[in-house]
Amino acid sequence: MITYLVRRTILAFFTVFSISVIAFTMIQLPAGDFADIYIASLTGGGQRTGMLSPEDAVEVEKAVRAKWGLDRPLVVQYWGWASRMVVGDFGQSLDQRRPVIEVIGDRIVLTVALAFTTVVLTWVMALPIGIYSAVRQNSVGDYVFTFVGFIGLATPDFLLALILLWISFAVFDFSVGGLFSRQYVNAPWSMAKAWDLLQHMWIPAIVLGTSGTAGLIRVLRANLLDELRKPYVVTARAKGLPEWKVILKYPLRVALNPMVSTIGYILPALVSGSVIVSVVLSLPTLGPILLNSLFTQDMLMAATIVLLLGTMTVVGTLLSDLLLVIVDPRIKLG
Amino acid sequence: MAEQNISAQPSGGGIPAQSQSGAEEDRVFVASQWKLMWWRFRKHRVAGAASIVVAGFYLVAIFAEFFASSYPREAYTKLSYLEPQSIHWFDDGKFSPFVYAMSGKRDPATMLKVYTPDLETKVPVRLFVRGYEYKVLGILKTDRHLFGPTERDKMPDMFIIGADQLGRDVYSRMVYATRISMSIGLVGVFITLVLGISLGGVSGYYGGFADTVIQRIIEISISIPTIPLWLGLASAVPKDWSILKVYLAITVIISLIAWTGLGRVVRGKFLALREEEFVMAARLSGASTPRIIFRHMLPSFLSHIIAATTLAIPSMILSETALSFLGLGLRAPAVSWGVLLQGAQNIQAIALFPWLMTPALAVVVAVLAFNFMGDGLRDAADPYAN
Numbered sequence: 208m209i210t211y212l213v214r215r216t217i218l219a220f221f222t223v224f225s226i227s228v229i230a231f232t233m234i235q236l237p238a239g240d241f242a243d244i245y246i247a248s249l250t251g252g253g254q255r256t257g258m259l260s261p262e263d264a265v266e267v268e269k270a271v272r273a274k275w276g277l278d279r280p281l282v283v284q285y286w287g288w289a290s291r292m293v294v295g296d297f298g299q300s301l302d303q304r305r306p307v308i309e310v311i312g313d314r315i316v317l318t319v320a321l322a323f324t325t326v327v328l329t330w331v332m333a334l335p336i337g338i339y340s341a342v343r344q345n346s347v348g349d350y351v352f353t354f355v356g357f358i359g360l361a362t363p364d365f366l367l368a369l370i371l372l373w374i375s376f377a378v379f380d381f382s383v384g385g386l387f388s389r390q391y392v393n394a395p396w397s398m399a400k401a402w403d404l405l406q407h408m409w410i411p412a413i414v415l416g417t418s419g420t421a422g423l424i425r426v427l428r429a430n431l432l433d434e435l436r437k438p439y440v441v442t443a444r445a446k447g448l449p450e451w452k453v454i455l456k457y458p459l460r461v462a463l464n465p466m467v468s469t470i471g472y473i474l475p476a477l478v479s480g481s482v483i484v485s486v487v488l489s490l491p492t493l494g495p496i497l498l499n500s501l502f503t504q505d506m507l508m509a510a511t512i513v514l515l516l517g518t519m520t521v522v523g524t525l526l527s528d529l530l531l532v533i534v535d536p537r538i539k540l541g
Numbered sequence: 542m543a544e545q546n547i548s549a550q551p552s553g554g555g556i557p558a559q560s561q562s563g564a565e566e567d568r569v570f571v572a573s574q575w576k577l578m579w580w581r582f583r584k585h586r587v588a589g590a591a592s593i594v595v596a597g598f599y600l601v602a603i604f605a606e607f608f609a610s611s612y613p614r615e616a617y618t619k620l621s622y623l624e625p626q627s628i629h630w631f632d633d634g635k636f637s638p639f640v641y642a643m644s645g646k647r648d649p650a651t652m653l654k655v656y657t658p659d660l661e662t663k664v665p666v667r668l669f670v671r672g673y674e675y676k677v678l679g680i681l682k683t684d685r686h687l688f689g690p691t692e693r694d695k696m697p698d699m700f701i702i703g704a705d706q707l708g709r710d711v712y713s714r715m716v717y718a719t720r721i722s723m724s725i726g727l728v729g730v731f732i733t734l735v736l737g738i739s740l741g742g743v744s745g746y747y748g749g750f751a752d753t754v755i756q757r758i759i760e761i762s763i764s765i766p767t768i769p770l771w772l773g774l775a776s777a778v779p780k781d782w783s784i785l786k787v788y789l790a791i792t793v794i795i796s797l798i799a800w801t802g803l804g805r806v807v808r809g810k811f812l813a814l815r816e817e818e819f820v821m822a823a824r825l826s827g828a829s830t831p832r833i834i835f836r837h838m839l840p841s842f843l844s845h846i847i848a849a850t851t852l853a854i855p856s857m858i859l860s861e862t863a864l865s866f867l868g869l870g871l872r873a874p875a876v877s878w879g880v881l882l883q884g885a886q887n888i889q890a891i892a893l894f895p896w897l898m899t900p901a902l903a904v905v906v907a908v909l910a911f912n913f914m915g916d917g918l919r920d921a922a923d924p925y926a927n
Binding site: 221225226229230236357358361362363366372377475476479483486487497498501502509510513516517521524 | 866909
């Protein structure tokens with residue numbers, strides 16, 4: 208167990224490191240270095256006039272270059288950037304002229320909350336439907352769920368969000384955008400605000416969770432069907448156990464493994480999807496900020512968000528893998 | 542009909558039942574692997590229908606100019622946001638399809654254009670009408686289009702699914718977009734295939750250190766959320782690049798991560814096959830490594846690769862659509878389904894002009910068709926399994 212834990216943690220660290228290298232490369236991609244872009248944004252490049260005089264600009268440019276060590280080799284620069292990230296200094300947002308952490312602080316929490324809600328909702332929907340589809344194989348209900356599942360798998364999240372937006376507007380005449388009611392948007396955190404958040408959360412969670420749910424139902428159904436044909440199920444029935452107990456007590460527990468192990472690849476897809484869905488439904492998560500920072504070439508902000516999203520995914524995957532080991536004692540470690 | 546019956550029966554698993562005649566048994570035993578697969582695939586009705594749909598999409602992509610009723614970049618600004626026009630099939634009790642000419646006035650209260658049909662001017666609609674000139678496959682010059690209005694001076698186009706902000710025909714643009722959206726899947730899958738087979742092959746055939754490194758790379762790529770990464774890379778594509786360059790750049794960006802799935806399949810197959818006797822026999826006969834890989838091992842799981850490839854195309858299409866939709870993929874004047882959907886990004890547009898969402902329908906149908914076709918191929922890929 209300990210060896211496995213250590214091995215997985217090392218791999219997770221290595222993954223985060225790789226993501227940070229990719230994120231750092233992203234900062235380097237646009238023409239000109241960070242200081243050039245920073246100065247251009249301060250002097251306005253002709254647009255935002257009067258923010259910084261040319262003489263001051265030279266001074267600031269020197270200071271920025273010194274702080275970020277832009278004249279030194281890339282490896283040294285990377286080290287500086289990464290080590291500042293580790294201690295929580297994410298730098299300044301060029302576009303918003305505030306520390307990055309200030310801009311995205313709340314949004315990190317909401318992004319995690321949305322991902323968590325979606326995973327829970329995925330399970331809550333997939334579990335009963337999967338059991339039903341397996342136990343009542345080839346029934347009308349099974350076919351309906353299979354068909355809906357296929358459509359759910361084929362429809363990208365953002366299209367689903369668009370369609371939902373349209374239906375809610377055309378049929379119910381209300382807007383589903385946002386995560387808070389108007390009076391709570393800028394209010395400090397309270398129980399009432401958290402409750403309000405929960406009430407808004409389920410719509411984006413359903414949109415995000417559809418494809419994951421559809422996939423999970425297929426897996427659960429197939430696994431449960433395999434298990435139901437095994438002799439121990441017949442034995443349990445022969446002993447006179449009620450049918451619901453026969454199913455829930457043994458085969459379901461075995462069939463449940465994929466539920467846990469699929470978090471590993473549901474999570475990256477989910478975080479990916481949440482970026483686009485958040486843009487469509489204008490949710491205050493990291494997605495819209497990422498997109499905006501890419502359009503305004505605020506690369507430091509963008510790199511930070513990519514790194515954060517990646518790290519979140521890696522941690523989630525690690526946790527789900529550990530959970531799997533606890534749930535299924537048959538898993539060989541090492 | 543009789544021919545179909547004979548060939549359909551033995552395809553149920555490859556081993557014929559006792560009751561079947563000896564001739565049919567012989568047919569199965571001498572049939573090649575590909576023939577068995579074909580029989581099996583044909584039994585899969587949904588997959589068959591899906592293949593026809595996919596073929597239809599590519600047909601539209603190849604002959605887009607013919608299927609479009611007007612030039613996709615032609616903007617009829619007077620008809621901005623025209624709603625879908627209905628075709629009237631009968632004129633005075635006679636079959637003679639036509640559309641009314643439309644004229645728009647701006648509503649002073651809402652500032653929106655309101656269109657009213659000009660009941661005096663009926664514009665006949667026919668098949669194979671003349672329109673703008675183009676070259677079929679870049680060779681044959683013609684101006685025939687599948688359908689369209691005959692008197693284009695009264696009504697420039699039919700707008701069967703409405704017009705966009707600049708008054709361009711959404712239907713024609715959707716037809717043209719098929720070209721980019723469907724081909725990006727193919728080009729992307731080709732890159733994916735090259736990466737997946739070579740890296741997965743090396744990983745599975747040689748094992749050892751190379752395997753460990755490639756496996757770690759795959760594990761890492763799988764656990765990175767792709768969209769943020771793609772967005773970051775795509776935003777670095779210079780704004781002044783030509784459509785073709787952006788197209789290739791986007792395809793490469795998408796493929797760089799998508800190869801991992803195929804790489805895993807290939808590796809698994811190589812791992813299983815390298816212990817087989819026929820591989821050892823080939824090695825002992827002195828066959829070179831490339832010969833063993835490409836002549837002996839690859840053909841034995843080519844069918845699986847084809848199935849995996851078919852299943853990889855839809856995710857490519859979806860990725861391109863998502864990137865372009867967010868404005869970081871292909872950009873106008875390129876037309877892809879994702880680019881078209883940019884017009885339907887905000888709630889006002891969706892509420893007022895819902896027909897701008899129709900390209901989404903094309904995306905869903907294409908992706909579904911590819912998925913069903915891939916499922917059928919996967920089932921047929923192993924004709925000896927029961």
